[in-house]
Amino acid sequence: MIVTFIFIILLCPLAAFAFFAISALAGRKSNRQDLISTFAMLIAFSCAFLLFVQVLGNSSIYKHAGASTHTIDWIQIDNVSLPMGFLFDSVTSIMLLVVTIVSSLVHIFSIGYMHGDPRYPRFFAYLSLFSFSMLFLVVADNLLGIYIGWELVGLCSYLLIGFWFEKDSAANACKKAFLTTRVGDVGMFIGMMMLFTKFHTFALFGDSGIFESINNLESSDLTWLSIAGILIFCGAIGKSAQFPLHTWLPDAMEGPTPVSALIHAATMVAAGVYLAARMFPILTDVSSLFIAYVGGITAIFAATIAIVRWDIKRVLAYSTVSQLGYMMLAIGASSYVAGLFHLTTHAFFKALLFLGSGSVIHALHVHHHDDHDDEHSDHPVERDGIPPEQDMRNMGGLRHKMPVTFWTMLIATLSISGVPFLFSGFWSKDEVLGATLERAMESGSTHYYILFFMALTAAGVTALYMFRLIFLTFMGQPQNQEMYAHAHESPKSMIIPLIILAALSFPIVNKWSFDKYVEQPKQTHNHLARKHVDQPVLYVAAGAADHNDSMSHTTHGGHSPAHSIAMGLSIFVAALGILLSALFYHWKTFSAETVANKFRGVHRILWNKYFVDEFYDGIVVRATVIGAKIFGGIDKYLVDGLVNLVAIIVNYIIAFLVGLFDSKIVDFLVNFVAKITWKFGGGVRRAQTGVIQNYLFVILTGVILLIIIFRLLV
Amino acid sequence: MANITLEHYLLISSILFTLGVFAVLTRRNAITILMGIELMLNSCNINFIAFSRFIKPPTTVVAGEVSLAIEGQIMALFVIVLAAAEAAVFLAIILSIYREFNSISPNEVNTLKG
Numbered sequence: 008m009i010v011t012f013i014f015i016i017l018l019c020p021l022a023a024f025a026f027f028a029i030s031a032l033a034g035r036k037s038n039r040q041d042l043i044s045t046f047a048m049l050i051a052f053s054c055a056f057l058l059f060v061q062v063l064g065n066s067s068i069y070k071h072a073g074a075s076t077h078t079i080d081w082i083q084i085d086n087v088s089l090p091m092g093f094l095f096d097s098v099t100s101i102m103l104l105v106v107t108i109v110s111s112l113v114h115i116f117s118i119g120y121m122h123g124d125p126r127y128p129r130f131f132a133y134l135s136l137f138s139f140s141m142l143f144l145v146v147a148d149n150l151l152g153i154y155i156g157w158e159l160v161g162l163c164s165y166l167l168i169g170f171w172f173e174k175d176s177a178a179n180a181c182k183k184a185f186l187t188t189r190v191g192d193v194g195m196f197i198g199m200m201m202l203f204t205k206f207h208t209f210a211l212f213g214d215s216g217i218f219e220s221i222n223n224l225e226s227s228d229l230t231w232l233s234i235a236g237i238l239i240f241c242g243a244i245g246k247s248a249q250f251p252l253h254t255w256l257p258d259a260m261e262g263p264t265p266v267s268a269l270i271h272a273a274t275m276v277a278a279g280v281y282l283a284a285r286m287f288p289i290l291t292d293v294s295s296l297f298i299a300y301v302g303g304i305t306a307i308f309a310a311t312i313a314i315v316r317w318d319i320k321r322v323l324a325y326s327t328v329s330q331l332g333y334m335m336l337a338i339g340a341s342s343y344v345a346g347l348f349h350l351t352t353h354a355f356f357k358a359l360l361f362l363g364s365g366s367v368i369h370a371l372h373v374h375h376h377d378d379h380d381d382e383h384s385d386h387p388v389e390r391d392g393i394p395p396e397q398d399m400r401n402m403g404g405l406r407h408k409m410p411v412t413f414w415t416m417l418i419a420t421l422s423i424s425g426v427p428f429l430f431s432g433f434w435s436k437d438e439v440l441g442a443t444l445e446r447a448m449e450s451g452s453t454h455y456y457i458l459f460f461m462a463l464t465a466a467g468v469t470a471l472y473m474f475r476l477i478f479l480t481f482m483g484q485p486q487n488q489e490m491y492a493h494a495h496e497s498p499k500s501m502i503i504p505l506i507i508l509a510a511l512s513f514p515i516v517n518k519w520s521f522d523k524y525v526e527q528p529k530q531t532h533n534h535l536a537r538k539h540v541d542q543p544v545l546y547v548a549a550g551a552a553d554h555n556d557s558m559s560h561t562t563h564g565g566h567s568p569a570h571s572i573a574m575g576l577s578i579f580v581a582a583l584g585i586l587l588s589a590l591f592y593h594w595k596t597f598s599a600e601t602v603a604n605k606f607r608g609v610h611r612i613l614w615n616k617y618f619v620d621e622f623y624d625g626i627v628v629r630a631t632v633i634g635a636k637i638f639g640g641i642d643k644y645l646v647d648g649l650v651n652l653v654a655i656i657v658n659y660i661i662a663f664l665v666g667l668f669d670s671k672i673v674d675f676l677v678n679f680v681a682k683i684t685w686k687f688g689g690g691v692r693r694a695q696t697g698v699i700q701n702y703l704f705v706i707l708t709g710v711i712l713l714i715i716i717f718r719l720l721v
Numbered sequence: 722m723a724n725i726t727l728e729h730y731l732l733i734s735s736i737l738f739t740l741g742v743f744a745v746l747t748r749r750n751a752i753t754i755l756m757g758i759e760l761m762l763n764s765c766n767i768n769f770i771a772f773s774r775f776i777k778p779p780t781t782v783v784a785g786e787v788s789l790a791i792e793g794q795i796m797a798l799f800v801i802v803l804a805a806a807e808a809a810v811f812l813a814i815i816l817s818i819y820r821e822f823n824s825i826s827p828n829e830v831n832t833l834k835g
Contacts, residue, residue: 697834700746700754700827707742 010077013093016051020138023047027132040128044135045114052107062100069097072528073212076148094148097524102145105354106274110138112504113269119500137163141274149209150199160275168262177261187255191245198238218288236294247279247331250305260320264365272327272361273354280334280350287343288528299339303458305332310468315613318393319364333439342442343527349435356419359508363416366497371396371490399479401487408494411502413481415509422512424470425581431514441570470584478592730771737764751815751825762804769793
């Protein structure tokens, strides 16, 4: 039954895409592609919901990672077999539900948002293809299947970021996204191959799967395992836009806003977290710490950049990067449950934020073109390369015009800022912080204390920049009268998804229920380390070997002191962030400009996003270009020169030799044969005297000879 | 006087045939070539008649019936008729050749030359 449902979930969006592809090949426009794709997603959602209910009913079975797999032989080459199949456990069912809910709502939202676009059907076809790829990634039971889905979502991301490819910025952004994530994917592929060469399988679970085989490793393999884990995590760094490969995600905001909500906030970028969670059993202490640092640095790094952005979508993009860093931190702090929990809550409230910003952009965008010739003094102008309808300096006071958008976005903002108890984001963020602090306390490692404070700071900064967004957009006085005058609430098809997502931002899935349905898998490296505990092969902090067991104790047992401390601190920093934000942007007690001028250097660094893009432009891109020029020069002058030289040699020497051979030997032979024939003919023709008597004589001689011969023979 | 045997006839015939061949091969006149051919034909006639006379008895009795052994003689008569016909054709050809080449010497008539 599960397999049938999974098949339906996968095939519905694929069929919707196939419908578009076939009608496109047949040269016809599929006019109702929007309804087909949306309907397909709704069917998939229903099936995912039924599966989720199934899991709720049998939580004791499905809470184990890799609880149920359905595998078929896919490719068989000599003695290497590559099976392919579905994996189903509570994590899969939650991911399926999240992806189908967000995807369905984004489909519905897009019907209003993308209305009138010249490539309207194509947009929905891409969304369907993306949904299929993402769902396939989630249900694949082996690394190869995950990799296939992984690359397919990358392709869809590329197509959708560059959906308005007429704009140079969009075309560049989609190339940047594709190439940057590819850097990580190379690492992931190497990691996969490392595991494959060792274990001869891509399967994760099951008796012959990677996670079982790891138990047979020696402790001397721990370093190898750490490297493999880090390499696979490189894929997640690229896909989940972690530092230092995060630069593509803010640029990806060039795509349509529903795409940003679906792909670049809720699902695809979370695939990296999903991958890290799936590979959880192979993570060693070293690779965990690596992941935690990447996540922690990304969280604080992106959050600080978000403070100074004026583009509403860029704020949300950096916020996404920051929150993904949180999830990674949770995985790195060996808290599988917290990472996945934050992934789930974040998917809803961040999709809501993006769709809300889409609603705002839609409201401000639709009309300002109508009065293009209007000589109004407030005519919106593009500043700092930000389109006017996305520039928060042009907004303000919109809550009167767009109440639904305002209230739903406010709920999401309260959730992401970690406002206590009523909002899902508080619980999941608290879970991440608590897990990090708990890890720090248990291992006694300063690394995790540092990471905890980074995450805590990031939580405060998150509250600051998110309320800044709300204050600038919805509160205060309208900054641009013309745009304000034309702003309007969005159509129903766009508002309804906002309301549904807002409802999902309340703690429907809270920490305790999540704990009940998702169980943290064991990390085998601890057993390996225990095998030869006297050999200090690797950094194994005191008590880390027992960490996993105690960890699962405390998470199931409710609140440890670490969690209480973390909760108190996180409420405090959230309040601080909101207060600061209000002081600066609502009550205007302090002026943001004054502070920016005072700390000009800091502001410059933040405004330029820590110069990472400049670094890449200056080092990576320029090095590539220079390298390309050098190699081009080598190609042009050296290689071409050699080729031409060889060509000359061939022309003048070989051709000469061949010519010589032709004229002297071949011609000689031909002439020789001709001459022989000529000479022979010349000799023989003398016999033809024309005198009959000679002929007769020859005949006579012949007869006499024949007689003699016969006489002799017989 | 010794008995005249078959060998004598054959010897005469051979001499005549050889003379005829010689005439055919060497003469520079088509008419003499014709005469050589006639010699060869007649030497054959001598052979026919000689063999007819010496190898088979003149009369034999086969199954109670008497038959005359004259096949050789009859062959000779055929050859004589053939020679007459041949001479007529040959002379006609010679006439044609003479009209064409103004000569009846075989050396002059050599357009078959390669």
